[in-house]
Amino acid sequence: MEESVFIIHPSEIIRKGLAWILQEYFSMEITQLAAVSELSSFSEITNNQIIIIMEADCHIPDEIWKKLKRNNHLSVIGFLGHERKNNSYPAYEFELQERFTALQIQQLIQVVRKSVAKQRNIISVNGDLTVREKDVIRLIAMGYANKEIADRLNISIHTVISHRKNITEKLNIKSISGLTVYAIMNSLIDIKDINPEELI
Numbered sequence: 490m491e492e493s494v495f496i497i498h499p500s501e502i503i504r505k506g507l508a509w510i511l512q513e514y515f516s517m518e519i520t521q522l523a524a525v526s527e528l529s530s531f532s533e534i535t536n537n538q539i540i541i542i543m544e545a546d547c548h549i550p551d552e553i554w555k556k557l558k559r560n561n562h563l564s565v566i567g568f569l570g571h572e573r574k575n576n577s578y579p580a581y582e583f584e585l586q587e588r589f590t591a592l593q594i595q596q597l598i599q600v601v602r603k604s605v606a607k608q609r610n611i612i613s614v615n616g617d618l619t620v621r622e623k624d625v626i627r628l629i630a631m632g633y634a635n636k637e638i639a640d641r642l643n644i645s646i647h648t649v650i651s652h653r654k655n656i657t658e659k660l661n662i663k664s665i666s667g668l669t670v671y672a673i674m675n676s677l678i679d680i681k682d683i684n685p686e687e688l689i
Contacts, residue, residue: 492517492602492656493534497543499523507594514595529551535560540598542566542585562605566597575679589605617659623677625652629665630672 494517494593496504504521511519517540522528525547532553539557541549549557557563567581583601587595616617619625621642628638635653662668672678 490539491536493540494519494598495522495528495531495539495541495543496520497522497525497528497541497547499544501566510591510594511598513591515598525549526639528557528665532556538602539563539597539600540566540605542568545581545584564601566601569616599685618656620654622652625649626656627673627677630651630669630678 491682494511496507498504506519508519525543539561565581565585569584569586585597624642625638627643635646635649639649657663660671662671
């Protein structure tokens, strides 16, 4: 997976300064844009780890945001050009302040990269499961027995058992309660759909 950084700011000096600081420390593709609207030219990018540094009061149009987010791992850093005096800026998971030193900027990017890598690992674990295995986990978490799962999915009991074995090997989770927790944490099931008595 490639890493890309987009620095979006109307000031060429700020764009070039940030790019220079990052190029000194990281080997990532860095693109400088004067306005958020220029991101539309890059909305077809896929399978990238993208970090966007942009003025904190800017907004990425929904259509561009959805395209980039759907096909990439995306993080946005809000650039605060001056000290925040109120909460008028939108909340960003990461913020870069004008007074940051080069070292602090590099450390911030490192934190963002680690955060994305951690998120990617979580997604890849969930992504290793097939659609059918996710269906099986969902029904296990809802308290269905192998025969009931087979009937609901129109597959044989042998296939259900095979799916359960694969799920256990992939996730290293052996108990029904463990699979239920996994299903909840990965949004495969709503907690309201679970019968607690089935887990006992």
